[in-house]
Amino acid sequence: MNTMLRKSVLGIAGLAFTGGVFAGPIAGHVESAHAATAKPVAVASVQGEQSTINLNDEQTANVKAIIAATKKAGLPERAAVVSIATALQESKLENLGHLGDKNDHDSLGLFQQRPSSGWGTPEQITDPEYSTLAFLKGLKQVDGWQDMPLTKAAQTVQVSAYPDAYAQWEKQATDLVNKHWNS
Secondary structure (H helix, E strand, C coil): CCHHHHHHHHHHHCCEEECCEEECCCCCCCCCCCCCCCCCCCCCCCCCCCCCCCCCHHHHHHHHHHHHHHHHCCCCHHHHHHHHHHHHHHHCCCCECCCHHHCCCCCEECCCECHHHCCCCHHHHCCHHHHHHHHHHHHHCCCCHHHCCHHHHHHHHHCCCCCCHHHHHHHHHHHHHHHHCCC
């Protein structure tokens, strides 16, 4: 992440950046001032091969929870696309609890957020609405996130070891938002 962007994110969000992970009081609910108007979301810039998975009922419910939280935050469909693509990469839209040795540190939930990095308690992080609102709070701190490639926007919030991996889910995330935004 470039220094100017990192300073902007950190200054606005009140977060600390340590060891490649955002830490600090990112948690909290963002209240919506208005409802977004639904319209089809265009895929901004899909690069490389696209991945797709067939969703089960739990995963579909998590898509709907992410969309509901995005609306609650008063953000547009593009924020839901970024959120769903991120959750597809991080957890395949499964609300993961502690996986022992298979876990990446203490990462939990749809976004693999870490209690030790300030995302919230394990109970909060495994609540789809809470974890989505926490992710969106971080996303809103990224200047120009609406116009940047999805993978860059997601990476700025997540600080993943695999920053380009989010892009493979953009088309499926876009399709899911287009399908479920009004349902």
